[in-house]
Amino acid sequence: MSEQNTTIDQLNDQPNEQPNDNEQPGEQKSFVKRTISHGFFKFFVRRLFWLVITLFAAVSLNFFLPRLMPGDPISTLIARLAAGTDAELIRRTIEHFYYQFGLYQPVYVQFFTYIGNVIQGDLGQSFSQFPRPVSDIILSSLPYTLALMIPAIFVGWILGNVLGAVAAYVRKGFDKIMLPISLFITGIPAFGMAIILLTVFAVNLSWFPAGGAYPVVMIPSWSWSFFMGLLQHYHLPFWSMVLLAIGGQAIGMRSMSIYELNADYVKYSRYMGIKDRKIVGYVFRNAMLPQVTGLALQIGTFLSGALFVEIVFSYPGLGTTLMSAVSQNDYPLLSGLTLFIIIMVLVMVFLLDIFYAIIDPRVKASLVE
């Protein structure tokens, strides 16, 4: 911790030390600024490079993992689709698909065709909603997932961090209650949380509707009543997500804040007689930064949580689409969804990394050197 403090000090000291070299302060400032932006640019390029590599790895995994599994995908597929029809017909269908899907080509050719198609946004056609393109299905359900996930992460992150910091600061009674509750909440799987809220608030109390994204009788439009309907259906999935986010964030923030509260600068500030509230502000700021990285690592978990919350509330997002792809054996749709979800997570992590570099002075400092 002390090491990090010195970096902060160095950063703060730099402009003060430099004027000894008889340079204009203004010029100096722009020099620092320029080096930071240059360093930032290099950092950005490095992260972008990493993003491209991970994207490539994700596409390859999505392509090769199912092919590593035993069994011939087409015959399994046909066996599922055409159970009961006569053997000759099945054989001819298999042959037809074999050529249509280009399976006679060597694997690497198939792989490059696949990558080419993915880059063009062509993920094939869905079986269950033939001939609708997979990308079309995904894009139509994406807004619901994003609308559910992003605000819930924000609200849950803020509430969780405040609770965690307070628990770390107060210790004693509040912490004794908070920690077990948070641990218990993180133990509840996403679908469990959703289903408990559904049972209590939708089925028993009838405060909110039990499923869907808007009233069944309505047609999506830009009207006030439709918006209210959307909002009414939004509550329960949203709060399940928030509760889930709070539990995990609070635990992480609590341990971070306890580390920070034991740091030397806190003791020093106390001896200086600085008000407790102000110290808590410092601690919160310092402990919050790692929590942003933590958020980047948890994005995947949050997203899969959102998928399950959607399934429970039959909210028409990616999760419900995934579920129907599984139950209808729609391989192109499922494969497209997994790829899309992985790409989405990678991009979100990338954006958070950049955001982190912008808000954390320590990272900025390391970029100047």
Place this chain on the structure above:
Amino acid sequence: MKSQLKQITRSSKFMTGFILIFVIVAFILIYPLFNPGNPLEMIGLGTFFRPGTYVSVYDSLNVQRTYTLRLPEAAANRIDGKLSYDDRESMRDWLIRYGEQEGVAGLTYEEIDTYDVHALLALWWEHYTTDVFIEGMITADRRLVARIDSRVERIFEDSDIILMMYNYETGEYEEFGVVTATDYVNIREVANTIWLPLGTDNFGRDVLKQLVSATGASLIMGLIAGVIATIIGLTFGLLSGYLGGIVDDILMFIFNLFTVIPGFILLVLISFAIGQEQRGMLTVAIVIGVTSWVWTARSVRSQVMSLRNRDHVNLSKLSGHSLPKILVRDVAPYIASYVVMAFILQVSTAILAEAALSMIGLGPMTTEQATLGLMMNWAMNFGAHLIGAWWAYIPVVLVIATVSFALNLMNTGLDQIFNPQLREG
């Protein structure tokens, strides 16, 4: 080692978690002794029977002895039984909507008290009529009201019920007994009763019995997946942390890759590709283990990095010990506590992963054994959550949460022992 064990037993968090797990495991082992038989036997013909004690009507009519009891509340309770709260609400709805007849004024919501049965019945007898055909009322509703009305007719009659039995010789019904309103049987003397504390599920199976065996199965799957994940993570972490250099770079690249790619999505992809036929419980456990090792690998790696240049390790190196020997004898003991902690977390995430996979229909395909996830899946598929059959899924969620809570508590307790800064007070 001994002092560490002592510390562990003193950690209240660890012990709470440990005792919880112990109680659950003990229950799983002991319960089948008292309630033997196949947990997946379909005993109920019908879906989602409520929790409670089921008494055979046939056997209760054939008991040796009936008792006469005069209970003061009996008549009132009987009205409740004959006219449920839903029935009373239907009556009120009818009265408000159609109560206005020729010569009789309409009623408002406030005028009808569904808790006061006598007043409600008085209003009902005054207003209800079958003479007038009401337009716009669907047949189902009309029949429902008629059924309620016929029940209302006989509500205060406590007349005796005559029991008849078919005589195959004469081909006639013969009276063999009379049941009066004050007759009681002792439930212990009824030949067939069954207590279903959590009712039955959609297939008519005893939920509690199924839950106990499912918890056992899920714990075993969690252990298998946890062991696999720990072995892979430990191996990779040791190699990467100890060897450093190019091996570390390559392994670190793989770790970073699997950290950002959500494990659950990989799990879905692999499980779907394996296909239903091959997806047994063991396969699913292995797949979960194979996709969730990365956190163990990372934490082991960072620990090993700090150990790599310790004197005793260097000494071992100079003495010409082989790589596996150094890793096992000089490095592994120092990271044992972290590995145990990581293992506990792995088991907990594996149980959650199994439940999640089964929820979307990618769980183990088996008809012989229930798992927690499969129970959730069945309950969801049959809409238990929409018809208010809470007993089919809420206990399952609570068991999952409790197991995972207990494991997390054990982990936090250990963390506080090995990281003194986190300790309270």
